[in-house]
Amino acid sequence: MRPDYDTAVAEIISAGQFLAKQGWAPATAGNYSMRLKNGCIAMTVSGFEKGELTPDAVMTVDAEGKPLDNRRPSAEMLLHIGIYTVSPETNAILHTHSKGATVFTKRHKDLKAIRLADYELLKIYPHISTHDTSVDLPIFDNTQDMKALREEVDPVLANGIPAYLIRGHGLYGWGRTMAEARSVVEATEFMLACELELRSVA
Amino acid sequence: MRPDYDTAVAEIISAGQFLAKQGWAPATAGNYSMRLKNGCIAMTVSGFEKGELTPDAVMTVDAEGKPLDNRRPSAEMLLHIGIYTVSPETNAILHTHSKGATVFTKRHKDLKAIRLADYELLKIYPHISTHDTSVDLPIFDNTQDMKALREEVDPVLANGIPAYLIRGHGLYGWGRTMAEARSVVEATEFMLACELELRSVA
Amino acid sequence: MRPDYDTAVAEIISAGQFLAKQGWAPATAGNYSMRLKNGCIAMTVSGFEKGELTPDAVMTVDAEGKPLDNRRPSAEMLLHIGIYTVSPETNAILHTHSKGATVFTKRHKDLKAIRLADYELLKIYPHISTHDTSVDLPIFDNTQDMKALREEVDPVLANGIPAYLIRGHGLYGWGRTMAEARSVVEATEFMLACELELRSVA
Amino acid sequence: MRPDYDTAVAEIISAGQFLAKQGWAPATAGNYSMRLKNGCIAMTVSGFEKGELTPDAVMTVDAEGKPLDNRRPSAEMLLHIGIYTVSPETNAILHTHSKGATVFTKRHKDLKAIRLADYELLKIYPHISTHDTSVDLPIFDNTQDMKALREEVDPVLANGIPAYLIRGHGLYGWGRTMAEARSVVEATEFMLACELELRSVA
Numbered sequence: 001m002r003p004d005y006d007t008a009v010a011e012i013i014s015a016g017q018f019l020a021k022q023g024w025a026p027a028t029a030g031n032y033s034m035r036l037k038n039g040c041i042a043m044t045v046s047g048f049e050k051g052e053l054t055p056d057a058v059m060t061v062d063a064e065g066k067p068l069d070n071r072r073p074s075a076e077m078l079l080h081i082g083i084y085t086v087s088p089e090t091n092a093i094l095h096t097h098s099k100g101a102t103v104f105t106k107r108h109k110d111l112k113a114i115r116l117a118d119y120e121l122l123k124i125y126p127h128i129s130t131h132d133t134s135v136d137l138p139i140f141d142n143t144q145d146m147k148a149l150r151e152e153v154d155p156v157l158a159n160g161i162p163a164y165l166i167r168g169h170g171l172y173g174w175g176r177t178m179a180e181a182r183s184v185v186e187a188t189e190f191m192l193a194c195e196l197e198l199r200s201v202a
Numbered sequence: 203m204r205p206d207y208d209t210a211v212a213e214i215i216s217a218g219q220f221l222a223k224q225g226w227a228p229a230t231a232g233n234y235s236m237r238l239k240n241g242c243i244a245m246t247v248s249g250f251e252k253g254e255l256t257p258d259a260v261m262t263v264d265a266e267g268k269p270l271d272n273r274r275p276s277a278e279m280l281l282h283i284g285i286y287t288v289s290p291e292t293n294a295i296l297h298t299h300s301k302g303a304t305v306f307t308k309r310h311k312d313l314k315a316i317r318l319a320d321y322e323l324l325k326i327y328p329h330i331s332t333h334d335t336s337v338d339l340p341i342f343d344n345t346q347d348m349k350a351l352r353e354e355v356d357p358v359l360a361n362g363i364p365a366y367l368i369r370g371h372g373l374y375g376w377g378r379t380m381a382e383a384r385s386v387v388e389a390t391e392f393m394l395a396c397e398l399e400l401r402s403v404a
Numbered sequence: 405m406r407p408d409y410d411t412a413v414a415e416i417i418s419a420g421q422f423l424a425k426q427g428w429a430p431a432t433a434g435n436y437s438m439r440l441k442n443g444c445i446a447m448t449v450s451g452f453e454k455g456e457l458t459p460d461a462v463m464t465v466d467a468e469g470k471p472l473d474n475r476r477p478s479a480e481m482l483l484h485i486g487i488y489t490v491s492p493e494t495n496a497i498l499h500t501h502s503k504g505a506t507v508f509t510k511r512h513k514d515l516k517a518i519r520l521a522d523y524e525l526l527k528i529y530p531h532i533s534t535h536d537t538s539v540d541l542p543i544f545d546n547t548q549d550m551k552a553l554r555e556e557v558d559p560v561l562a563n564g565i566p567a568y569l570i571r572g573h574g575l576y577g578w579g580r581t582m583a584e585a586r587s588v589v590e591a592t593e594f595m596l597a598c599e600l601e602l603r604s605v606a
Numbered sequence: 607m608r609p610d611y612d613t614a615v616a617e618i619i620s621a622g623q624f625l626a627k628q629g630w631a632p633a634t635a636g637n638y639s640m641r642l643k644n645g646c647i648a649m650t651v652s653g654f655e656k657g658e659l660t661p662d663a664v665m666t667v668d669a670e671g672k673p674l675d676n677r678r679p680s681a682e683m684l685l686h687i688g689i690y691t692v693s694p695e696t697n698a699i700l701h702t703h704s705k706g707a708t709v710f711t712k713r714h715k716d717l718k719a720i721r722l723a724d725y726e727l728l729k730i731y732p733h734i735s736t737h738d739t740s741v742d743l744p745i746f747d748n749t750q751d752m753k754a755l756r757e758e759v760d761p762v763l764a765n766g767i768p769a770y771l772i773r774g775h776g777l778y779g780w781g782r783t784m785a786e787a788r789s790v791v792e793a794t795e796f797m798l799a800c801e802l803e804l805r806s807v808a
Binding site: 320321322323326331332333334381384385386388389391392395396399400403 | 430433453503507511546570571573574600
């Protein structure tokens with residue numbers, strides 16, 4: 001299921017167009033990647049409008065995150081490498097910045113996870129075949145120290161939930177294909193937006 | 203008013219583009235169908251992004267729901283068959299997942315119906331020619347047992363209201379044509395979004 | 405400033421595309437018109453999706469509202485005629501259905517007008533050159549009796565405000581040109597959406 | 607980094623399309639400018655729909671704001687001149703009208719600044735490299751007297767924050783390039799929308 005470089009670039013560009021249209025990529029924020037057939041990672045370079053990406057806006061790093069061209073990847077590349085390392089079946093990662101995720105994580109500022117229960121959309125997550133269950137989506141405090149963050153995040157990835165939140169920052173979501181990663185992000189943002197309303201005064 | 207297969211496919215694809223743009227088809231959720239001239243049902247296959255459907259994403263089942271090609275239809279196909287069986291004049295059904303419907307049905311978790319009154323848009327429903335009336339839109343609890351759900355739903359369909367809600371899941375709406383089904387969904391989602399605000403603190 | 409028929413049709417179609425994109429024309433709701441060079445009125449026929457109008461969806465009535473082809477105009481045509489009769493400089497009228505207008509007028513159900521004050525956008529209304537003023541936008545109760553409604557509305561039109569609301573129904577806005585009518589509708593919907601938030605608990 | 611006239615016109619038109627799509631340019635509101643290679647300012651003329659600008663909708667003034675063709679610039683041109691004068695590295699300015707900015711500044715009507723803290727998006731502002739900081743975004747009371755407003759605004763520009771709000775009116779944001787100005791506006795509107803929710807009852 002791992003794409004070649006040209007396919008990865010096309011899918012990253014198309015994901016950016018979709019995510020920007022939803023309002024989840026304000027002000028060039030976010031980064032997207034795919035694991036290639038050869039095990040390297042194609043990844044967006046910082047600073048480009050995500051709704052208007054061109055092939056120039058994609059670079060390659062190796063499986064440890066070492067740049068394979070002379071551009072410097074985003075510091076958050078380390079978080080992508082963390083997910084690819086822990087989860088060998090993952091081939092696409094999307095990191096988005098939504099108002100819902102930002103407001104939720106800032107309002108509930110001591111919450112370490114958000115429980116999502118009784119949503120039909122939970123079935124988008126792998127190995128879930130009923131709404132009648134619950135998932136604890138992890139929330140990590142924001143930091144600019146990506147190594148420290150990765151040490152916190154990596155152990156939690158074993159829970160099998162293909163997404164986590166960073167407080168005041170945004171969402172990471174992933175899957176075996178770009179289509180799966182996009183569905184995870186869509187479903188998670190949808191449920192987060194619902195929770196934000198449900199947990200406010202009715 | 204029943205379409206041939208090619209027309210049905212075109213109208214289903216176009217409905218998906220419209221509904222996805224409204225945010226009512228997140229993460230491939232939902233399913234759409236039309237009853238054909240020959241009495242069979244053309245219906246979306248699960249797992250495709252609803253805003254980017256292709257003819258491949260449509261399959262056919264007979265009037266009892268038996269697949270006519272070798273793909274497996276969505277389990278919710280049974281709910282479509284239920285509506286087509288009870289309502290012979292119905293030729294198009296749209297099932298959407300909106301934030302409004304999800305939040306409303308989860309917040310008001312014991313409500314069996316939502317009363318919609320004094321909306322000009324009520325005139326979209328068949329046989330209603332004034333805003334000065336009310337409609338009780340049914341809400342069913344979610345389940346993965348489609349046969350059980352159909353036993354609950356079918357008797358209620360006699361009320362003539364061309365729509366119902368499933369809690370934490372979404373909306374079913376229908377009509378004689380795809381245009382009518384789409385108007386029913388648009389009007390119902392509009393009134394639901396209004397009720398959600400009107401029933402919260404002002 | 406009055407257009408010929410072909411220009412009017414093109415401007416009505418284009419207005420519909422814009423208004424539908426804003427969510428102000430759900431389920432075919434609303435109607436739009438322009439006064440032609442010859443004094444007749446070009447107006448949308450009911451029942452078409454407003455975002456996908458074609459020339460077929462426009463008909464002509466004379467200055468008293470008598471149909472000039474063999475189609476029946478919407479009952480609300482009378483409200484358009486009322487505005488054109490009282491305001492000779494008006495050549496374009498847009499009637500929209502927004503969630504904001506619907507929720508506001510249903511929540512504040514005894515209010516006969518909504519005061520809009522200290523908005524920069526008030527300068528869109530004719531003869532207003534500062535934000536430091538206020539406008540009382542009229543709200544009429546909904547009815548299916550268009551003659552009765554017109555008797556209520558017509559005297560109020562003398563106030564010079566190019567817009568009014570119908571409770572649980574929507575907004576009428578107008579101007580000398582379609583561009584002016586559209587700006588009036590945009591500015592009014594914007595201020596209404598702000599008032600809805602400002603008048604709820606903060 | 608200063609563009610020639612044709613590039614400036616193209617970037618202004620494209621910015622207008624983007625901003626209008628976000629709902630930040632209702633009813634022709636707002637104005638956009640760029641400083642040219644020759645030190646003159648290309649700027650939108652009032653009264654055009656910002657999402658549908660044509661080269662006709664752009665005029666030129668000199669560095670003091672004197673029109674270089676026979677059209678009259680918007681009164682707010684003076685605010686643009688103020689920013690270009692105080693900040694020599696600024697070459698693009700965007701002035702938007704959003705519901706979020708309008709509601710926030712009207713609701714908190716005595717607030718002279720809004721504190722934005724702990725947002726990853728703060729890193730969009732120049733010289734900020736961590737979310738773990740705060741910025742006080744200035745809010746000025748609205749007035750039609752642009753000279754008086756400029757006297758209030760100019761001294762505050764020295765704070766280095768590339769944006770300010772005018773109460774009940776909108777946002778000014780700027781940068782060295784149009785891309786930077788657009789990112790500043792996007793990030794600021796995003797954080798404002800979050801603050802509006804975070805400061806209301808949860």
